Amino acid sequence: MGRQPCCDKVGLKRGPWTIEEDHKLINFILNNGIHCWRMVPKLAGLLRCGKSCRLRWINYLRPDLKRGAFTEMEEDQIIQLHSRLGNRWSKIASHFAGRTDNEIKNHWNTRIKKRLKLLGVDPVTHKPTTTTTTDQKTTDDDDDQTSTLESNSPKESSSVQENTSLEIILESRDDDMEDDHNNTNNVKKDIPRTEDKVEEQVEELISMDDTTDLLKNYELMMCSGANLEFVGGGSWNQESNTSTTVSACSSSFSSSMEEISDPSLQQWFDNVDSILSWDCFNQLEENLFQLGGK
DNA sequence: AATTCATGCAACCGCATCATA
């Protein structure tokens, strides 16, 4: 027998999340961590599918989210990674601390694609597009008229510098990048992704950078947050739960609070505060650090 | 000022893969 279904979708709420819902989800995860998304909405008192809760947490509420505009350096890195990995957004996102696959995907579709087209680069193949009209169909059906036409627009002159940097990026790719690229773009559906495992392992090793540290810190925080409760009225209380597990977590919490990349934690509070305008999260910060000092 | 259009982003959907009974 298999497991129970994720959720019956009858009576579940959809659409944008309310502040109260965010509040419940954050409160629940801080108290309990993440074990089974299927149970999260039930236990947190949310009329949402577990999948929806997961998405909301990962894309919006996670404490290690960076948010804010992408820097040019980040954009260049995305382009470079995309040329190697194709539309494997989660893989690309794994190279960026605090960026989600959804965020990168959106940014690619709304900004970078256009930027590349302006520069005369096909965003799919990462090869220069021919300046004359081409019978080669660009894979972008909706606005493929922009790539060749706009490359002659006045904007072109202003993008010379950008173009140069892009060329450097593209030229810096390995010689075998083209094969690599052809694979990644063509295999997307045809070849099982497990065949890329070796490459992925290498990628993972390479990406064992501050992202990893951040996540480790975050795990510590999630663990340590097990005895926090949002009690409403703009304050967070520490529960009197002193079970072994929680105590263990708390001890690691105390010792790790200073290690927990303060900037990331601080950033989360700042972000959530700015996003939700919750005065209570300012209190949370204070309480967290009070706990850390105990 | 009102309307239309374009853009960006959060959220949903469906599929693939992994995990479990």
Added chain:
DNA sequence: TTATGATGCGGTTGCATGAAT
């Protein structure tokens, strides 16, 4: 081993907002 559910991922949609007319 097989069937089924959970999770993760990428593609797509729909809404909110700002710009243009």
